[in-house]
Amino acid sequence: MHEFSVMSQMIEGIIEESKKWNATKVEEVILELGEFTMLGEEQLRFAYEVLTKDNILKGSKLTIVPVKGAIECDCGFKGDMSPSEDTPHRSVPILECPKCGNLARIVGGRECTVKNLRVVVPDV
Amino acid sequence: MGQAGFTSMHKVVTVEMEKDILAENRHLADHNRALLDEHGIKGFDFLGAIGSGKTLIIEKLVDRLKSKGKRAAAIAGDVSGDDDYQRFVSHGIPAANINTGKECHLDAHLVDHALDDLPLEDLDYLFIENVGNLVCPVDFPVGSHARVVVISVTEGDDMVRKHPAIFAFSDVIVINKVDLAQAMEVDPRILERDAKRINPGAKIIMMDARRGEGMDELVSALGL
Ligand SMILES: Nc1nc2c(ncn2[C@@H]2O[C@H](COP(=O)(O)OP(=O)(O)OP(=O)(O)O)[C@@H](O)[C@H]2O)c(=O)[nH]1
Ligand SMILES: [Mg+2]
Ligand SMILES: [Zn+2]
Ligand SMILES: [Zn+2]
Ligand SMILES: [Zn+2]
Numbered sequence: 001m002h003e004f005s006v007m008s009q010m011i012e013g014i015i016e017e018s019k020k021w022n023a024t025k026v027e028e029v030i031l032e033l034g035e036f037t038m039l040g041e042e043q044l045r046f047a048y049e050v051l052t053k054d055n056i057l058k059g060s061k062l063t064i065v066p067v068k069g070a071i072e073c074d075c076g077f078k079g080d081m082s083p084s085e086d087t088p089h090r091s092v093p094i095l096e097c098p099k100c101g102n103l104a105r106i107v108g109g110r111e112c113t114v115k116n117l118r119v120v121v122p123d124v
Numbered sequence: 125m126g127q128a129g130f131t132s133m134h135k136v137v138t139v140e141m142e143k144d145i146l147a148e149n150r151h152l153a154d155h156n157r158a159l160l161d162e163h164g165i166k167g168f169d170f171l172g173a174i175g176s177g178k179t180l181i182i183e184k185l186v187d188r189l190k191s192k193g194k195r196a197a198a199i200a201g202d203v204s205g206d207d208d209y210q211r212f213v214s215h216g217i218p219a220a221n222i223n224t225g226k227e228c229h230l231d232a233h234l235v236d237h238a239l240d241d242l243p244l245e246d247l248d249y250l251f252i253e254n255v256g257n258l259v260c261p262v263d264f265p266v267g268s269h270a271r272v273v274v275i276s277v278t279e280g281d282d283m284v285r286k287h288p289a290i291f292a293f294s295d296v297i298v299i300n301k302v303d304l305a306q307a308m309e310v311d312p313r314i315l316e317r318d319a320k321r322i323n324p325g326a327k328i329i330m331m332d333a334r335r336g337e338g339m340d341e342l343v344s345a346l347g348l
Contacts, residue, residue, distance in 0.1 A: 002228060002260050009145050017141055027136055036289060037146065038263050095292055095323050103325040106292070110263075113144040123135045 003039055007047035010114055011057060018056055023119035028061045030116040035069045036109035069109025073097035077104070149264050152232035156239065156267025163244040167252065168346060169230075169266050171290060172274035173283065174256030177300040177333045179208045181274060182251045184339055186215050189249060189348060196249040199238045201230040203255055218242050229260035232267050249348070258287035270346060276301035277310040284318035291319050296327045296345050303332040 010031075018026055029048075033039060041064055048062045072078045077099040097104040160167045170178045182198055189196045197218040200208035209221035220238040222230060235252060242250070252268055254261045258275075265271075273294040275283045278301055284291055291297055297319045299312050312330060319328050327345040331338030 002263070005227060006145050006263075010143075013143050013145075014141070017139065017143075021137070021139055023139075024134065036292075038259050038289060094321065095325060096321075110146060111144050112146045112263075114141045117139045117141055118136055119139055120134050120136050123133050 003043035004047045004051075006039060006112065007044055008051055010112075011048075011051050011055070014114060014117060015056060017117065018119050021119055021121050023056065023117075023121050025120040026057045026060045026117055027120060028063060028118040029057070029114060030063045030065060030118075032065045032067050032111055032113045032115050034067045034109040034111040036106065037112055039112055065115070067109060067111055070107050071095065071097070071104040072107045073100060073102055073104040075100040075102065078107070146263055149232050152236060153265040153267035156232055156236055157269065159239060159244070160250065160267070160269070163247065165244060165247050165250050166347070167250040167268040168270050168272055169252040169254060169268040170272050170274060171254045171258070171261045171294065172256065172272075172298075173258055173276065173279050176256070176274045176276040176279065177298075177331075178253050178256070178274050179211055180333045181298065181300070181331070181339075181342070182253060183211060183215055184333060184336060185251065185343070185346075185348065186212070186217055188339070188343060190215075190217075194248045194348075195246055196251060197242050197247050198251040198253065199230075199235065199242075201234070201252065201254050203228070208253060218247070224255055227260075228255060228257050229264050230254050230266055231264040235266040258283070258290050262289045262293055270295040272296040272298060272342075272346070274298045274300055275315065277305045277308050277312050277315070280308075281310045281312075281314040284315050284322065288322050291322045291326070294323065294326060296329065296342070297323070298329050298331050298338070298342065300331045300333050302330050302337070303335065 071081050077097050081094050095104050172178050186196045198212040199220045201222045204223050206221045212219035220241045222234050222238050271294040273290050299315050302312050305312050316328050329338050329341045
């Protein structure tokens with residue numbers, strides 16, 4: 001439900017960054033999105049479309065790279081959680097270690113990171 | 125002096141940015157927690173469905189702490205209005221009100237501002253009531269020491285399955301209004317079972333906040 005405000009913060013940051021490089025245009029934004037965030041890809045794309053209508057990002061491509069959630073356990077296990085049967089469409093963080101059954105910690109999958117930009121800059 | 129062609133004067137480069145919007149909030153949350161630590165304050169944030177009983181539970185905790193000679197304060201987070209804030213004030217504790225306006229959740233920055241309005245030197249405990257919402261607050265920790273999620277049987281027995289993430293990221297899970305379970309034909313044990321499966325480490329407490337049932341368990345789960 002907060003995709004819009006997250007996206008507008010993100011775009012503010014991108015505009016600032018592109019100024020540093022004297023970019024004339026942003027061609028592509030590469031975004032890493034953790035599966036444990038409450039940010040929906042569809043809603044992010046919609047917000048992106050609306051918020052790039054009249055700025056340096058106009059017409060640019062948003063590439064979303066999904067990042068799998070990861071858990072870690074004292075027994076040494078580190079990796080994916082056991083998949084949950086109930087919710088095929090959304091990842092449910094289940095904190096039970098698939099190896100030993102003890103309580104595991106979430107160590108990945110909460111990111112919403114603008115990794116890279118592809119920008120057009122003057123060739124000097 | 126002819127233009128040498130647009131393309132030859134420009135090139136496309138890849139710029140590394142590595143900026144995580146959510147991480148910025150988490151960083152601010154750490155800052156809030158450090159501020160509480162500096163003052164020896166234990167902070168708890170209460171999340172949960174709309175009307176599940178968050179304010180009532182905090183009111184009861186505040187009264188208990190008062191009778192033990194401990195000093196608590198509360199931050200009320202609501203989309204608009206000051207109803208919950210006034211309820212906290214009526215218990216004679218310092219309180220701050222945050223209206224989130226368009227936003228559906230508190231964030232660490234808003235809480236940081238509210239902390240400015242509280243007499244941190246004079247406090248032992250701080251309760252932060254988030255906006256009633258089982259989705260958004262998951263992405264925005266505010267800097268408490270423990271998170272309590274409150275749901276009630278009146279929302280149905282599928283609440284946990286529908287919003288699993290919030291239960292995975294909480295320390296204490298309160299299943300409130302068990303007094304209404306029969307009338308609602310909802311079995312609170314289903315909620316308990318689902319919560320346990322998603323977060324086996326969380327304390328799960330059955331509560332009737334009106335009558336104070338389950339309050340002892342909550343007090344000990346929070347170490348109050
Ligand atoms: N029967 C019953 N009613 C309860 C219980 N806990 C709270 N209530 C009632 O439920 C209503 C909502 O309680 P609040 O404490 O305002 O709930 P809240 O979660 O703070 O609500 P919002 O801040 O608006 O999301 C009030 O009328 C409470 O008296 C309970 O255990 N049993
Ligand atoms: Mg309330
Ligand atoms: Zn939100
Ligand atoms: Zn393990
Ligand atoms: Zn500010």
